[in-house]
Amino acid sequence: MDTIRLYLRSMAMLMKSQLQYPASFLMQTLAQLVMEGGELMAVILLIDRFDRLNQWMPGDLYFCFGLMSVSFYLTECFGRGITGNFPSMVRTGQLDTLLLRPRGVLTQVLCSAVDPRRIACIAVGTVSLVMGSRMAPVLWTPVKALLLAESVFCAFWLILGLFLIEAVLCIHSVRSVEVANALTYGGRSACQYPIDTYPRPLRVLFTVVAPFALVMHVPASHILGKPLFQWPLWTAFLAPLSGIALFGVMYLVFRRAMRFYRSAGS
Amino acid sequence: MRAYLSVFRLRRRLETQYRGAALGGIICQVFFGLILIALYRALYAGKPQALPFPHVATYVWLQQAFFRMLLASDADLMDKIRTGGIACDLCRPVNLYGFYYARILAQKLMGSLLRGVPMLVFAALLPEGWGIAPPASLPALLLSLAALALGLGCVSALENITMAFTMRTLDFRGMQAMLNLLMMVLSGNILPLTLFPDSWQPVITALPYAQLLDAPIRLYTGEYALSRAGGILLIQAAWTAALILLGLAMWHKNQRRMIIQGG
Numbered sequence: 001m002d003t004i005r006l007y008l009r010s011m012a013m014l015m016k017s018q019l020q021y022p023a024s025f026l027m028q029t030l031a032q033l034v035m036e037g038g039e040l041m042a043v044i045l046l047i048d049r050f051d052r053l054n055q056w057m058p059g060d061l062y063f064c065f066g067l068m069s070v071s072f073y074l075t076e077c078f079g080r081g082i083t084g085n086f087p088s089m090v091r092t093g094q095l096d097t098l099l100l101r102p103r104g105v106l107t108q109v110l111c112s113a114v115d116p117r118r119i120a121c122i123a124v125g126t127v128s129l130v131m132g133s134r135m136a137p138v139l140w141t142p143v144k145a146l147l148l149a150e151s152v153f154c155a156f157w158l159i160l161g162l163f164l165i166e167a168v169l170c171i172h173s174v175r176s177v178e179v180a181n182a183l184t185y186g187g188r189s190a191c192q193y194p195i196d197t198y199p200r201p202l203r204v205l206f207t208v209v210a211p212f213a214l215v216m217h218v219p220a221s222h223i224l225g226k227p228l229f230q231w232p233l234w235t236a237f238l239a240p241l242s243g244i245a246l247f248g249v250m251y252l253v254f255r256r257a258m259r260f261y262r263s264a265g266s
Numbered sequence: 267m268r269a270y271l272s273v274f275r276l277r278r279r280l281e282t283q284y285r286g287a288a289l290g291g292i293i294c295q296v297f298f299g300l301i302l303i304a305l306y307r308a309l310y311a312g313k314p315q316a317l318p319f320p321h322v323a324t325y326v327w328l329q330q331a332f333f334r335m336l337l338a339s340d341a342d343l344m345d346k347i348r349t350g351g352i353a354c355d356l357c358r359p360v361n362l363y364g365f366y367y368a369r370i371l372a373q374k375l376m377g378s379l380l381r382g383v384p385m386l387v388f389a390a391l392l393p394e395g396w397g398i399a400p401p402a403s404l405p406a407l408l409l410s411l412a413a414l415a416l417g418l419g420c421v422s423a424l425e426n427i428t429m430a431f432t433m434r435t436l437d438f439r440g441m442q443a444m445l446n447l448l449m450m451v452l453s454g455n456i457l458p459l460t461l462f463p464d465s466w467q468p469v470i471t472a473l474p475y476a477q478l479l480d481a482p483i484r485l486y487t488g489e490y491a492l493s494r495a496g497g498i499l500l501i502q503a504a505w506t507a508a509l510i511l512l513g514l515a516m517w518h519k520n521q522r523r524m525i526i527q528g529g
Contacts, residue, residue, distance in 0.1 A: 024440065027440030031440045048463060050313050053308060181294070182298075186294075186301060189301055197308040
């Protein structure tokens with residue numbers, strides 16, 4: 001409980017500091033809006049030319065794009081401490097100060113930053129989700145709403161866990177290792193579209209190694225009424241939990257890596 | 267002229283220093299290329315298009331290979347503008363625009379060669395329908411190389427225009443992100459311009475962004491017939507000249523009313 005209060009307190013302070021320069025903040029938020037809007041436009045143009053992707057109709061595709069966009073940018077918004085600050089903390093030795101305080105390192109890193117500009121990207125994703133569920137059309141039931149909420153929640157932890165890979169590599173090598181991000185950003189680009197689009201190696205990668213398909217596409221396909229691989233409904237509730245499991249594993253790896261941390265500061 | 271050439275040479279040497287980072291970049295870009303081609307293959311399987319598929323795969327690989335040509339900016343210059351260090355550059359006996367044009371040109375050229383050549387070798391080894399197809403003909407290859415050189419000149423001029431905006435507003439992140447997005451979409455990086463709606467083609471291929479990589483790629487795949495090549499190169503040259511002139515004018519105006527930061 002205490003940790004949560006600490007987290008909320010730091011978020012409030014960070015928000016306040018971000019809003020000190022409203023013009024710059026607005027400009028950057030607008031840039032984010034245009035950026036994600038551009039991604040959505042690419043999907044619209046593709047659908048305009050090809051009409052459909054295997055059995056997926058335009059509504060289904062907008063729904064999948066929106067689901068990915070909302071989950072991914074929620075993570076980038078609240079996980080900013082890991083994605084943005086952590087490498088420079090290691091490089092400058094700033095991480096040492098975190099080791100002295102009576103809280104977990106990861107908690108403090110997450111408390112250290114937030115990126116409210118991403119709200120623009122999340123908004124674009126939400127528009128796409130709503131548009132998709134109207135076009136598909138999805139008949140909403142409490143079960144489906146629950147599935148969607150679970151999927152977004154688990155996807156948040158999945159993506160955060162994947163970003164931890166870079167943090168772990170960074171502890172060992174001091175430099176920030178962008179190659180690790182191929183899995184995160186590659187996963188975002190690939191899994192904007194349903195997993196059965198891809199040949200087997202990519203499908204295995206995004207189901208077993210980075211389970212975007214289990215966390216997003218299995219529940220999404222049930223919401224859209226076209227279950228992937230004909231799996232029964234209970235799997236749609238079970239599969240997303242793999243995202244939380246991945247975060248758990250990465251958390252343990254991170255803890256282990258911190259034991260090898262050698263300060264680079266002076 | 268010799269001064270600009272030596273700036274170019276120095277910068278070129280600097281850019282070849284970080285080979286480890288380049289290798290990481292190559293792996294990422296190859297991965298992205300494979301994902302995109304898998305997606306377009308699935309779309310093509312559902313509804314084949316007039317444009318043959320190997321052209322699309324070739325388009326994707328060339329875009330990925332020369333990715334660094336589009337997105338590479340001079341971080342030093344940005345720092346100098348913010349900290350006031352640019353005052354030192356103002357004392358140099360060279361034209362400031364030319365100085366930075368030579369730097370960015372070298373950065374983009376070496377950055378994309380270092381990453382592009384190994385990637386294209388890899389893409390050539392992939393099976394047909396996944397990898398890059400050979401050029402339509404030898405003249406097409408030579409013409410596309412010429413077009414690529416012009417595109418490089420054009421993208422460097424665009425970069426300097428972005429920098430001119432930065433000088434004026436100091437906060438470069440918003441403006442730069444927007445101009446970069448415009449570039450990524452309209453140069454065909456996010457989605458090949460050949461897959462944009464047919465009715466848009468006359469407009470988007472005439473824009474300066476299409477001159478960077480789209481025109482060279484279409485010459486390479488033979489989508490632009492050799493007889494049209496002269497006109498294409500002329501459009502590219504015209505845009506490059508116009509953008510350089512515009513950039514020069516903006517830089518001169520900025521220089522007159524520049525406020526140096528720092529102290």
